[in-house]
Amino acid sequence: MTDLKRKPLFNEHGDCDVINRRMINGNTTNLNDFNNMKYTWVSDWYRQAMNNFWIPEEINLNQDVKDYRRLSQAEKNAYDKTLSFLIFLDSIQTANLPNVGDYITANEVNLCLTIQAFQEALHSQSYSYMLDSICSSQERNDILYQWKNDARLLERNKFIGDLYNDFITHHDGIHLMKTMMANYILEGIYFYSGFMFFYNLGRMGKMPGSVQEIRYINRDENTHLWLFRSMILELQKEEPQLFTPALVEEYKDMLRYGVEEEIRWGSYVIGNDIEGLTMQMVREYIYYLGNLRSTSLGFGTLYEGYEKEPASMEWVSMYANANLIKTDFFEARSSAYAKSSALVDDL
Ligand SMILES: [Fe+2]
Numbered sequence: 001m002t003d004l005k006r007k008p009l010f011n012e013h014g015d016c017d018v019i020n021r022r023m024i025n026g027n028t029t030n031l032n033d034f035n036n037m038k039y040t041w042v043s044d045w046y047r048q049a050m051n052n053f054w055i056p057e058e059i060n061l062n063q064d065v066k067d068y069r070r071l072s073q074a075e076k077n078a079y080d081k082t083l084s085f086l087i088f089l090d091s092i093q094t095a096n097l098p099n100v101g102d103y104i105t106a107n108e109v110n111l112c113l114t115i116q117a118f119q120e121a122l123h124s125q126s127y128s129y130m131l132d133s134i135c136s137s138q139e140r141n142d143i144l145y146q147w148k149n150d151a152r153l154l155e156r157n158k159f160i161g162d163l164y165n166d167f168i169t170h171h172d173g174i175h176l177m178k179t180m181m182a183n184y185i186l187e188g189i190y191f192y193s194g195f196m197f198f199y200n201l202g203r204m205g206k207m208p209g210s211v212q213e214i215r216y217i218n219r220d221e222n223t224h225l226w227l228f229r230s231m232i233l234e235l236q237k238e239e240p241q242l243f244t245p246a247l248v249e250e251y252k253d254m255l256r257y258g259v260e261e262e263i264r265w266g267s268y269v270i271g272n273d274i275e276g277l278t279m280q281m282v283r284e285y286i287y288y289l290g291n292l293r294s295t296s297l298g299f300g301t302l303y304e305g306y307e308k309e310p311a312s313m314e315w316v317s318m319y320a321n322a323n324l325i326k327t328d329f330f331e332a333r334s335s336a337y338a339k340s341s342a343l344v345d346d347l
Pocket residue numbers: 090093119120123217221
């Protein structure tokens with residue numbers, strides 16, 4: 001069992017030498033010194049996250065208001081449930097990240113977690129903006145609470161929610177790793193059937209504003225995945241007792257459960273009823289993602305025969321790259337965010 005000490009707050013006797021800095025159980029001063037980082041990947045991460053800044057309300061949803069009424073019943077159902085699911089996930093992310101940060105003793109990594117928490121709050125707000133703009137107030141309320149009123153959705157959220165709750169009551173290294181794995185699964189697997197559903201709508205020429213919101217969110221989620229992968233890889237070096245073969249097998253089982261759950265969910269909301277998508281496409285893509293997430297942590301592949309991105313799903317990553325200047329299927333202008341010159345300070 002690896003004990004876990006909560007990071008000190010005001011700590012004048014903390015260790016200023018980067019050589020002694022540790023991901024967990026270090027003696028941090030909490031000083032944000034940008035020129036004195038132990039984990040040098042943080043510099044690139046921080047710049048990327050800052051450059052990704054965006055404002056949900058700057059995306060026009062007028063076309064979506066019309067398109068929403070013209071969606072097929074299956075598409076509307078999937079749109080509502082996917083949105084409900086994503087709103088809940090981003091909300092619990094906002095709430096849980098400070099719990100992780102309380103036990104991370106590398107201040108540069110805590111900076112990243114703080115930015116991530118801000119971005120998760122922004123994502124929740126972007127979903128609110130979508131609901132307020134596109135749906136009636138009754139539809140809005142119905143969608144907001146499906147995360148607990150729909151039994152399938154509740155069961156799905158419980159997997160992540162219970163793991164996050166476990167860390168609140170068990171402060172040790174293994175539970176920290178499990179909450180970090182849950183975070184990694186949420187960011188790297190759970191979001192993706194939702195993203196692919198929205199991108200498929202985009203491919204069909206529907207709901208362009210919602211698709212653009214999701215592209216910016218997806219771009220942020222990629223950096224979150226990068227952050228948690230980096231944190232887990234650092235822990236592998238610093239705390240090898242958290243990565244015994246038996247524990248790695250447990251983490252791989254969590255990834256497998258996440259994959260299976262994602263496929264069950266895909267079959268519930270997408271099935272074979274959505275134009276442009278089939279369950280075979282969804283299944284192959286999620287197996288591929290599971291492999292990608294597992295190999296990125298050095299855990300090896302989970303599903304043989306699914307090591308490459310399926311050719312039928314190449315369009316997902318084209319949409320997911322929100323910085324693409326021009327594509328055949330999307331608006332012919334750069335989607336990189338126009339910096340804040342347009343903002344007016346009215347204080
Ligand atoms: Fe998010």
